[in-house]
Amino acid sequence: MVAGKLKSATPATPARSQKTAEMAARKQAPMPLHPPPLPLPLPSTRTVFSRSFGVYFPRATAQVQPRPPDVAEVLRVVEELREREARLKTEVLELKLANEAAVVLPVLDREIARKDAELDASARRINRLELENGRLSREVEEMRKKLEEERSEQEKKLKEMTSSMAVWEQEEISQSRRFQGLIDASVKSNLIRNLKKSTANTTSSTAANLIVAETSRIRGDNLDRAKPQPPPKLSRPPPKSTFPTAPSSSSPPPPPLSKPASSPPPPPPLPAARSKSTSHRVTRVPEVVELYYSLMRRDSRREPCGASDAPPGSNSRDMIGEIENRSAHLLAIKNDVETKGEFIRMLIEEVNCAAFTSIDDVLPFVKWLDDELSFLVDERAVLKHFDWPEQKADALREAAFGYSDLKKLETEASSFRDDPRQSCRSALKMMQALFEKLEHGIHDLSRLRESALGKYKTHRIPLDWMQESGLVTQMKMASVRLAMKYMKRISAELEAATGGSDEAELVVQGVKFAFRVHQFAGGFDAETMAAFKELREKARTCGVQCLSQQ
Structure with missing residues (x-):
């Protein structure tokens, strides 16, 4: 294409076309590193010949025209220059890439080393997890076998306990019957002895009928009371951060126990240090009952035998009521000792482990303890069958009530x-x-x-x-x-x-x-x-x- 352009651009005058070709060759050709050598001077003979030759020819015809440039040579030079330029550009790019690679290669080496370390750690972790998984699977199998063995043992124990409970119930029924027979015999003997002293022979038949009726009623009531009752659930003690407590059940506080149709008689008087702060609960006052019984016994001693103005069966009814109250109270105490043993042992552990740093923590603990003990029929009579920490409980009550009163x-x-x-x-x-x-x-x-x-x-x-x-x-x-x-x-x-x-x-x-x-x-x-x-x-x-x- 360059050759075609050069051919088409060649003018009719050779001098102008020669100048244009030379200028294009100078622009495209690189500058030589060394200047071209100067032309050597021609011998003087040539100059002389030209002078002599110019004598015969005019000046216009005597000028020497330069040789027209060779187009093929020019094209060859241009192609060489272009190839050289392309090689130089390629070398420049290679140098740039080499420089960039020299900067990036350390970073890439570090990244590759880090990834290799992560791969090694992951491989070690996988191996460790596989070993752990195998160990856990073996433990699961062992636990499954152990649970199956424990389940079978518990079933055996449950069967044994049910059989022993049946035997125990039969023994309990027989013991209650024997105890009831003793009570009936004592009631009859006391009533007969009292009737012989206080009544005449004319009222013996009436008293005998009364004895039979009362003893039958006592037997029915005592059999109803002798049935074992479930012990009350131990409620969680009050929150306290200063004393350790034994593990207690996480169930909510127990509801008030349902009173039977014929409630047991009032217990003997409690210690004077016990004073409950339950304003919404009706509590027994044993001092009234004790005073009543003492007055009744004193009046019965003062009355002469055979000269009583009371009705014939009044003294026998009083004796029957007193024996009934005492026997029912003893049965209720016995029932509490047998059915609420675990409940009382948990209370004993709570009291023994109680330790305080502030007197303000003693007040809710004593309040909670009194509320729990209020489920017992007779606190003193029931707790004497256990290893109850009486001194510590009394000291806690004394400190709590003393501080509360002063506050x-x-x-x-x-x-x-x-x-x-x-x-x-x-x-x-x-x-x-x-x-x-x-x-x-x-x-x-x-x-x-x-x-x-x-x-x-x-x-x-x-x-x-x-x-x-x-x-x-x-x-x-x-x-x-x-x-x-x-x-x-x-x-x-x-x-x-x-x-x-x-x-x-x-x-x-x-x-x-x-x-x-x-x-x-x-x-x-x-x-x-x-x-x-x-x-x-x-x-x-x-x-x-x-x-x-x-």
């Missing part, structure tokens, strides 16, 4: 508000009564501290509330606030009074009360001291001389 007293004294609508004397009496309660409470606490210090340490019961820096300080501050209110009320009364002997009495009364509180609490705070100064100024203005003499 209530301190709260009552601190929250006292003087009502201006109330008369002055009644308000002062109320404040004096509260202060006397505080005095007695602290005095009782000091006596309790002397006797219970070692016991509380042994049973891990907190002692900080019994120290002078604990609840005692709060009670003394409450008494100081009472003194401030007391003196302010007297000052207000003196300001409103018109004069008379009552003012002097009020001032003396206020000073005496302030002195008692001052000695009791060990001083006054700023507000109480200001109230005392105000009372002293009012007394001086009213003409009272008792304070000015001090």
Whole structure:
């Protein structure tokens, strides 16, 4: 294509076409590295010949025309230049790629090494997981076999227990029958002996009929009561973070036990330290029953034999009722001992493991323990058949009730508000009564501290509330606030009074009360001291001389 263009572009004049070809060749040809050698000077003879030759020819015809360029040579040079340019570009690209490869190769080597390490770790993990999977599958098989063996053993034990329960029920029925026969015999003998002493021969037939009827009723009632009852579920103890507890059932607290148609008689009197705080539950008062029985026995001793004004069968009915109550109560106690043994043992473990760091944690624990023990017919009679930690339980109750009483007293004294609508004397009496309660409470606490210090340490019961820096300080501050209110009320009364002997009495009364509180609490705070100064100024203005003499 270049050759065609050159041929077509060749003009008619050879000089112009030669110049154009030379310029194109110069543009396409590379610059030579070395300058071309200078032409050698021709010999002088040639110059002479040209001069002599020019003599004969005109100047226009004497000029030598340059040789026209060879087109094929030009094309060859152009192709060589293009090939050289392509080679140079290729070398440049190769150099760039080599430089980039020199930068990227270390990164790629590191990445390949990291991937190889990950592959090795994955292979090791796969091997380890395969081994673990095999071990777990073997353990599963062993556990399955073990569970099957345990299931078969439990079935055998269940069968043995059912057979033993059937035998035990038969023995229990026979024992209850024998026990009932003994009760019937004792009832009959006691009634016959009593009837011989207190009634005449004319009423013997009536008493005998009454005995038969009563004994038949006793037998029916006792058989109903002798049926075993399921023990109450042990509810979860109150949440406490300061003492460990034994594992207890996760079931909710048990519902109240349904009372039978004929409830068992009241138990013997409980210890005096037991005082339940169940306001919504009707509880038994054993002291009333004990007083009633003692009065009845005393009256029966005072009455002479054969000279009673009571009806013929009244004494026998009393004897029957007393024996019935005692026998039914004993049966109920026996039933609790037999059916609620596990329940009581769990309570024993809770009490033995109880340890506290704050007295506030003792209160809910004692409340929970009393609620659980309230399901028993007779707490003292039932618990004596077990290894019950009586000393620790009594110490916990003593500490809980003592702290609760003192805390209530301190709260009552601190929250006292003087009502201006109330008369002055009644308000002062109320404040004096509260202060006397505080005095007695602290005095009782000091006596309790002397006797219970070692016991509380042994049973891990907190002692900080019994120290002078604990609840005692709060009670003394409450008494100081009472003194401030007391003196302010007297000052207000003196300001409103018109004069008379009552003012002097009020001032003396206020000073005496302030002195008692001052000695009791060990001083006054700023507000109480200001109230005392105000009372002293009012007394001086009213003409009272008792304070000015001090």
